[in-house]
Amino acid sequence: MKPLKIAVIAPFEESVPPAKYGGTEFAVYTLVEELHRQGHDVTLFASGDSRVSCKLIPIVPTAIGSGKGKRLREALTYQGLIKVAQYLQNSDFDVIHNHLTNGWQTLLFKDYFRAPVVTTTHFMLHSECEVAMYGQFKNLPYVSISNAQRRPLPNLNYVATIYHGLDLKPFHFNAEPGTYFAYLGRFSPDKGPVEAIQIAKRTGQRLLMAAKVNSFEREFYDTQIKPLIDGEQIVDLGEVDLPGKVELLRHAKALINPVRLFESFGLTNIEAMAVGTPVIALRSGALPEVVHDGTTGFLCNSIDEMVEAVSKLDTIDRAACRRHVEQHFTAETMARQYVEVYRRLINAALPAHPPVKQLVTVS
Numbered sequence: 491m492k493p494l495k496i497a498v499i500a501p502f503e504e505s506v507p508p509a510k511y512g513g514t515e516f517a518v519y520t521l522v523e524e525l526h527r528q529g530h531d532v533t534l535f536a537s538g539d540s541r542v543s544c545k546l547i548p549i550v551p552t553a554i555g556s557g558k559g560k561r562l563r564e565a566l567t568y569q570g571l572i573k574v575a576q577y578l579q580n581s582d583f584d585v586i587h588n589h590l591t592n593g594w595q596t597l598l599f600k601d602y603f604r605a606p607v608v609t610t611t612h613f614m615l616h617s618e619c620e621v622a623m624y625g626q627f628k629n630l631p632y633v634s635i636s637n638a639q640r641r642p643l644p645n646l647n648y649v650a651t652i653y654h655g656l657d658l659k660p661f662h663f664n665a666e667p668g669t670y671f672a673y674l675g676r677f678s679p680d681k682g683p684v685e686a687i688q689i690a691k692r693t694g695q696r697l698l699m700a701a702k703v704n705s706f707e708r709e710f711y712d713t714q715i716k717p718l719i720d721g722e723q724i725v726d727l728g729e730v731d732l733p734g735k736v737e738l739l740r741h742a743k744a745l746i747n748p749v750r751l752f753e754s755f756g757l758t759n760i761e762a763m764a765v766g767t768p769v770i771a772l773r774s775g776a777l778p779e780v781v782h783d784g785t786t787g788f789l790c791n792s793i794d795e796m797v798e799a800v801s802k803l804d805t806i807d808r809a810a811c812r813r814h815v816e817q818h819f820t821a822e823t824m825a826r827q828y829v830e831v832y833r834r835l836i837n838a839a840l841p842a843h844p845p846v847k848q849l850v851t852v853s
Contacts (some may be wrong), residue, residue, distance in 0.1 A: 500536035510729035511702035524825035575599040594623035616642035636776030655824030661764035668741035670696040682748030747771035766808035
């Protein structure tokens with residue numbers, strides 16, 4: 491089939507790929523690299539410090555970053571979206587793929603785009619803002635990253651559920667578990683770092699924690715986490731890059747994931763399983779779609795059950811964890827499914843593009 495000309499809009503908060511923490515940006519990176527590898531003409535709209543194989547249109551000079559205040563990040567995002575709209579209003583892309591953190595922000599500019607727009611919803615859709623704003627665009631096409639993610643807004647026009655995938659080359663399988671547990675992600679109350687420490691202490695296990703501290707969660711870290719870090723049993727590694735993350739996960743007995751919020755997908759879970767490390771997690775949101783309970787880890791209903799699961803880790807075949815990812819969560823599968831969605835949307839579009847509104851170009 492004829493290669494497609496695809497515009498991909500990434501979040502501006504982190505570079506693509508992210509230097510360290512950034513799940514959405516890493517998923518976007520994996521997708522655009524695989525689409526490019528498959529021969530499609532891909533243009534990524536992202537921060538100027540992004541490093542990709544496809545064409546890059548820098549929308550902000552460097553990633554906005556989570557260290558800035560919420561209102562400033564929103565202002566910079568809208569400023570960036572105006573630049574995106576100015577570029578796209580006269581473009582000849584076949585399809586526009588929107589990955590913005592708050593995807594509805596991009597959809598405010600939809601009348602300035604010539605090509606069909608599909609939005610991947612990367613986060614929870616339950617807040618008052620999300621419900622109200624996505625509700626205004628409910629007939630536009632959406633891709634969910636899990637079936638569970640759809641529950642708060644079941645009436646959106648979902649055209650597919652497509653799970654995140656990994657380029658498995660950097661994720662080297664390790665058949666032999668190490669001597670510690672791993673915690674990976676953010677030091678956020680919703681992510682359960684305090685509970686992870688409790689599990690480690692109750693089971694006498696060493697816990698290596700590699701996580702980001704957002705500015706708005708600094709007080710939580712300083713008061714609830716830092717006093718529990720002793721540098722021996724409980725170790726704070728700080729944020730890690732991709733090689734550091736892979737090494738942390740490869741040698742872990744298990745990834746401890748007591749996340750309490752509604753998990754839309756949970757990229758760290760497939761990263762752990764890809765290197766052979768099982769996952770012990772609370773049964774939340776999409777996790778039953780990602781972790782095969784009893785085969786690639788354990789899904790639990792309480793912290794007590796997670797403690798009990800530690801004693802059953804020797805029943806998990808680490809090779810089965812790797813196979814599970816190879817069968818369901820690869821970059822190739824993810825890209826192929828997105829291309830199928832793109833072609834359906836292109837075929838459903840009108841033969842000729844209708845006139846589009848024109849933005850005033852600011853020099």
